[in-house]
Amino acid sequence: MSNLNLKVDLNGLELQNPVLTASGTFGFGEEYKDYVDLNRLGGVMVKGTTLKPKAGNPTPRIAETPAGMLNAIGLQNPGVDHFINEILPRIKDYEFKTIVNISGNTVDEYKELTENLSKVDGVAALEVNISCPNVKKGGLAFGTEPEMAAGVVEAVKENTDLPIITKLSPNVTDITEIAKAVEEAGSDIISLINTLIGMKIDIESQKPILANNIGGLSGPAIRPVAVRMIYQVAQTVDVPLIGMGGIMNSRDAIEFLLAGASAISIGTANFTNPGVSMEIIDGIEDYLEENGYESVEEIIGLAY
Amino acid sequence: MSNLNLKVDLNGLELQNPVLTASGTFGFGEEYKDYVDLNRLGGVMVKGTTLKPKAGNPTPRIAETPAGMLNAIGLQNPGVDHFINEILPRIKDYEFKTIVNISGNTVDEYKELTENLSKVDGVAALEVNISCPNVKKGGLAFGTEPEMAAGVVEAVKENTDLPIITKLSPNVTDITEIAKAVEEAGSDIISLINTLIGMKIDIESQKPILANNIGGLSGPAIRPVAVRMIYQVAQTVDVPLIGMGGIMNSRDAIEFLLAGASAISIGTANFTNPGVSMEIIDGIEDYLEENGYESVEEIIGLAY
């Protein structure tokens, strides 16, 4: 495996390999230190961070569905100051790139989050979450209207030199339209997909299982939707994509690369198999080697 | 089970029970005569029918996905004349209600289909498919724009006395907006959901598996999305809903009724278990009985 090149350069965000972990599913990385060699990861997209601490939604917050799960965590997080002062110092010396997933209720909140996070050392990029289905105000709406999405991205872009990644919601009629809008607004990278909005009802209690009624559907169930959207967006925009949605193993990860993602992020699979990210890095290497490639960049977008 | 009332009246379309089979998954009913007692079904929504015969898409037309499948049949069908002259006479004496799923490339085609099918005996309702993702022209676009959707529905409505059902696409930002539009345009019933657009790539050949590249995702994987959309639409419109999307057994069917569907339709599950529709009728009866209900209508929409 010596001379294989796994590095990817995502429009300025350089990763030692294309394997990241998805926001909300891997904590701040350290939660998984017993299960994986964190230093081998390309990047960790940390839990969605807001300006003020958030308590999150009442429980139950998750429900299992066929080949998937619903979550309505409600962005529980300790707030950006706590992240900067307490958490970042603990994780910033790992080899992985720390990418902070930010969520706001207003454009001003995104701006302030950006300013705060751009002042400190150890943040490699910002992932602008305009797509979280679990916050009542703002959140989702930003991600479903091209103009609003662009507005958020512009505000973030103006206030930072960090590469910015915009995370798209799949709950839209035309994902390429939003992708174009955020690209034009200056997003350096696009990540997709966030969760599909779903619901499960308990036929005994006759009520929705989640306290929040609706939640975000993730896991292998949504993979075909994710692959389709990446395939479409990759052919529409020029910025690199980070693909996610139901990746469970290296075969799935390769499917996303072939569809046009320059890197991939692992979410729900971490729950099923905490060591999955290591297996995926190894599996991508094996695939490249077996098929005579020298670098991972050679296979990006081969499916179209 | 004697005095349980399974009948539902969907705004004029009366069904002996709320269990139908979904268009494209149950042929014209007769394909399943060896596996089920067709006379017990509430209704059969027959294969998508077009004005002229259609050859459909090249193969492969299906691919399996986690708890789901992709299809890109491409509306292969013998055309409306053949349906009326050859098939309808064979199926019209069954007890189930024959609902014809119609697809056109233009509003005029929908109009003509409607006229032809309204002249004959044995058609109980029309299901207007404005959401098939597998036809290149028209099809999908109709289902994603409220005005266009309304336009089709009006054209159909003006040309028939049959109850009309509009079938919605889930591939939209706001399903309630489309639902309101088709209700105002005169749709008597709304059915949802059609398939989500998805894709699968073979990492060996490095190409999409389906000859059509993209296809429609169905099966239990999409159930949470379907339940959520029904829950939302049921609280937005007054017309009754026929719910579908990943129903595999009577528990799932009941989930849809609780979410607000007045009847349910079974798609992919027919492939997994050809006798499933009978089991679902029995299971709904058992549930009503065990929980002390007298009619199925009592449980519709209990989850909100």
Add this chain to the structure above:
Amino acid sequence: MPLQTKGKILANKQVNEQDYKLVVSVPEIIEELVPGQFLHVKCTEGLDPLLRRPLSIHKYDEEKGELIILYRVFGKGTKALSRRESGEEIDLMGPLGNGFDLFNLKERIMVVGGGIGSAPLMALIERLVELNKEVTVLIGANNQDQILCESKLKELATELKFATVDGSYGYKGYITELLAEKLKQNEYDQIFACGPTPMLKAMEPVIEDKDIDVQVSLEARMGCGTGACLSCVCKVKVQNDDGFAYKKVCTDGPVFNMDEVILDE
């Protein structure tokens, strides 16, 4: 008449590196079977995988009410099937499809099987021998290990030849090369063939202008197995604008006349 039924697994034994033999007791399904028909098998309970898998009837015993399937572990479904244990129930649909046409049997008959495609041919050959036909059998495989039912074939076939891709047994090379040779040596007026599509396609130029009735059993990705979903179609020659129409492998097939079909790929 096809049925959905729960069979009981009597045995599920590995016969070589990739192939398994599944014996199921199914009192109901078994009348009037025609060689070449298949079952649509739910490999596991539960949703993983979701769809059934079409598997041919390798052999059947009407008296005992037993069906035998010979299958190769290929992907998720067949892998799951290989984990099933005797004593367990298994959900089957069948018999499906039209099987080989045995009403118009000719005299000089050849049977050609490639890979796991030989599985349904055993029932066919047995039936042909019952009908007092002499049968030449050509079997192709990747290697010797994958040759199935050799001793039984020796018993039944008038002439029996093997081809292996790696040359570990019989002719070294593709079965179609062996077929070409055979057709040069002797005359045949009927061929029954089952194997992967590329094999069937490679047979076409070999047979081309000869006056032989060739029946081929096709594979296709199936949804329903009942003719409802139109997943499994293959092209047949018709005179229309397209030059073809689609027929369903599950109910119009899986056996077609080679003349009739257009093999893609």
Add this chain to the structure above:
Amino acid sequence: MPLQTKGKILANKQVNEQDYKLVVSVPEIIEELVPGQFLHVKCTEGLDPLLRRPLSIHKYDEEKGELIILYRVFGKGTKALSRRESGEEIDLMGPLGNGFDLFNLKERIMVVGGGIGSAPLMALIERLVELNKEVTVLIGANNQDQILCESKLKELATELKFATVDGSYGYKGYITELLAEKLKQNEYDQIFACGPTPMLKAMEPVIEDKDIDVQVSLEARMGCGTGACLSCVCKVKVQNDDGFAYKKVCTDGPVFNMDEVILDE
């Protein structure tokens, strides 16, 4: 330190109508276990079900490297688990959570278990006895059939009482009624409890103003088991605007002080 490891199933035996005992050999996972810790178990290979299931360590044998889980078949995951056979591999994460706090043991100790909640209490009681404590044990169940490990409990407990909802064994009624009676008769300064949330909730008014250190083990729907996903939170009392904050059952628990938590539902 928690690990992900593949254990080997040594036995998976039904012990009554709904409950099973799973014995797994896991050389790696077993050092420094604390009673009350749990494993996050992948019940099947494949995607159905997708998530792991949290199951307590019922007993463990450090020398043999064996873990025992006692589990009740409840839904999809535990049903799938009950079908696993000895010899198979099983993917486990653990030991997880903080277990019962045994550093501040009091003198008059009671252990209260409800339903399958008694499972993790066996390891605890064994340890307490090893530490030369006298332990009163109250066990609640729906009926006699569901009472687990009775003979072992008889060996270990200084005092042992049962309550069954249907009255088929011991006190007829809820375990909390028995608890109330017991607390009238004797004084205790420490209680360890595990059972369904409604049972724990019903204990609150019974204990209320008494000066007893009560440790409860909570249940919650879990995603990761590592503290990353925030699925499994429970409310703890804090002085803020909400009057509570969320803590993670998987890593901050599953054992909490009853004083500290707000039991919902």
